Amino acid sequence: xxxxxxxxxxxxxxxKCDGCGACxxxxxxxxxxxxxxxxxxxxxxxxxxxxxxxxxxxxxxIAIEEREAEPFELHxxxxxxxHETINVKEGGIAN
Ligand code: SF4
Numbered sequence: 001x002x003x004x005x006x007x008x009x010x011x012x013x014x015x016k017c018d019g020c021g022a023c024x025x026x027x028x029x030x031x032x033x034x035x036x037x038x039x040x041x042x043x044x045x046x047x048x049x050x051x052x053x054x055x056x057x058x059x060x061x062i063a064i065e066e067r068e069a070e071p072f073e074l075h076x077x078x079x080x081x082x083h084e085t086i087n088v089k090e091g092g093i094a095n
Contacts, residue, residue, distance in 0.1 A: 003071070004068040004069055004070055004071075005068070005069070005070075005071050006066060006067070006068055007049055007066065007067075007069055007071070007072070008049035008050075008051075008064050008065070008066050009041070009044060009047050009049050009064070009065065009066075009067060009069045010031070010032075010041060010047050010049070010051060010053060010054075010062055010063070010064060010065075011041075011062070011063055011064070011065045012032075012038070012039050012040070012041065012061055012062050013061040013062075013063075014038045014039075014040075016059055016061040017038045017039050017059065017061050018037075018059060019034050019037040019038055019039065020058065020059075021034050021039070022056045022057060022058060023039050023053040023056050023057050023062060024039070025056075026052050026053040026055075026056040027046075027047075027052060027053050028052070029046045029047065029048060029074075029075070030042075030046060031043065031046035031047040031048075032053060039062075043070075044069040044070040045070040045071060045072060045073045046072075046073075046075070047069075047072065048072045048074075049064060049072060051063075051064045
């Protein structure tokens with residue numbers, strides 16, 4: 001498990017989320033998934049904290065918070081199906 005750092009990450013008000021799924025394709029990292037009818041962050045390290053999903057939510061229930069979380073890891077997939085993981089260092093996340 002990765003060392004946690006203080007950084008920006010999405011949070012979703014699950015009480016108000018209706019599970020419409022509009023936020024899912026807005027996240028290129030695939031950090032959000034509908035589970036039991038609610039959008040959930042499936043892995044902290046998949047969220048870049050930039051909030052591309054926020055504007056897609058018709059309910060306005062996604063926000064950015066700053067808290068201790070696993071560092072963002074950029075996962076890229078190459079044509080030979082090898083996975084490369086790039087660790088973004090502390091402070092490397094854009095505001
Ligand atoms: S777009 Fe908003 S309401 Fe729809 S699933 Fe995502 S968080 Fe929930």
